[in-house]
Amino acid sequence: MRTLKLVAVSAGLSSPSSTRLLADRLLQITRHRLAEQEYAVDADVVELRDVAVDIANGLVTGFPSERLQEAIDKVTGADGVIAVTPVFTASYSGLFKSFFDLIDPAALTGTPVLIGATGGTARHSLVLDHALRPLFAYLRAVVAPTAVYAASEDWGSGGDAYTEGLPSRITRAGTEFADLIAGRPERTREDDEVVPFAQQLADLRLGQAY
Template sequence: MRLVAVSAGLSTPSSTRLLADRLAESARGELAAHDQDVDTEVIELRELAVAVANHLVTGFPSPQLGSAIDAVTGAHGLIAVTPVFTASYSGLFKSFFDLIDPDALTGKPVLVAATGGTARHSLVLEHALRPLFAHLRATVVPTAVYAASEDWGSGGDEYTEGLPARIRRAGGELAALMAVRAVTPEPGDDDITTLERQLSDLRFD
């Protein structure tokens, strides 16, 4: 199986890239524990920023951008991580997914995540990222992950799961849905809810 993570972080090093790596490791580990071989690729959108802009105005992707789009559309599972800009996903993140064929992500398992300086922006997961991929008819896993600056190295408390626990749970949900999709025929529009039901029934012990 192929797992692709898209990171829209702009800095180096990037907490957005770090979160993408951690989520990919979690999902890959869950699948490997159940004898599933997974090839993982991380796409750094900052390296494609000029190519994305050129594609938007010319309609033609560069070879590197074309390869990234093919990787996303051909993946068995997708992780999409963006920094929060002006209370939403970044413009680069949105521009990249604007280039994806509207039908290419239908039924594809997607884990959404975001990073920001403060926990106040965590609702970006529900008011921006989840609706975006629902519009693209992807199957978004139940647990989305937001990492504020203070979350790194935090173990949480009796009321709130720490970041490592949320990463493990989200990675496990993505792995479970990828495993279901690997043995299920490609879905039509009417089959997406069936896949979601299978995810709710499937648990990795």
């Protein structure tokens, strides 16, 4: 039986937080769907609030701490990543962006990613398409077709005749994400060897010289 590694990244600041709750529910649905397809799943959650100081120091010094490097390795070594952020000033949180700024731009190439966000009002739901999708497109990840935004009023709501309720959206997104992961070829050791950006740039310049 093939074992798949799933990692959920939660940028919630409080404990507990609606951001972590959404990440957990998306992870649960994805695991259930993969289990139905007879995959074993090794799941983990990276709470960015626990490494917030490490992230700030990493940005300033350019050298991640051991704890931060462990979190980065979990994300870059996963077969699928669930990334959920609270919304601040109509975009992802600074903590969320800073963490992904520390990841090598090529490290998530081809990795399936399911994006989600939480906020106080449904007006911020466009953050999924105007901020999160471009971020992971830049990182060359494969973003799942359905993303999930959860406003405060969505929790416990069953939706209406025109809008799916939050549980339905979570189920649909997690199911599509699981199918996307299952359809990807198994990662090889060579796939996990990330060439540092500085080396890629040096190789490019060398090629142009010829």
